[in-house]
Structure formats: structure tokens, C-alpha cells
Amino acid sequence: MMDSACFCHIQHLHAHQGLSASQMAKALTLALQPVSYGLAQAHFRPRQPRPCPSTRDPFTPEMVRLLER
Numbered sequence: 001m002m003d004s005a006c007f008c009h010i011q012h013l014h015a016h017q018g019l020s021a022s023q024m025a026k027a028l029t030l031a032l033q034p035v036s037y038g039l040a041q042a043h044f045r046p047r048q049p050r051p052c053p054s055t056r057d058p059f060t061p062e063m064v065r066l067l068e069r
Helices: 004-017 021-028 032-040 057-068
Strands: none
Touching: 004 021, 004 032, 021 032
């Protein structure tokens, strides 16, 4: 997973040292895919968590009803 510091480092290596994506991946000990993704983006976008429904959501009304009793 790429954080903002890693993203900035990738952008810096590309702009100032002219390293290729594979050279940066080796230097940063990352896979090629995150480095290529970081180069393709204009600015850092943090990962958005996916909403994941709870397994107890279908039973919530029944639980509330039992607790209120």
C-alpha cells in the first residue's frame, strides 16, 4: 500500500533523477504496479475503504426489540 511519503518519493525520483519505473521499484523495494500507478497519478489520493455490511445487520431490528423488552 502506498502512502503519501512513498508517492512523493516516486514523483521526486522521476522528476529529478529520471529513473524508470522498474529502477524506482528496485530502489524502493516495491512491486512495479504501485510505482507505475504512482507515476500515472497527478496527485496523491488516499485509498477509500469499501463499506462492508455487518453480518448482524439483518438481525438488528430483532436484537433491538429483545433488548427493549
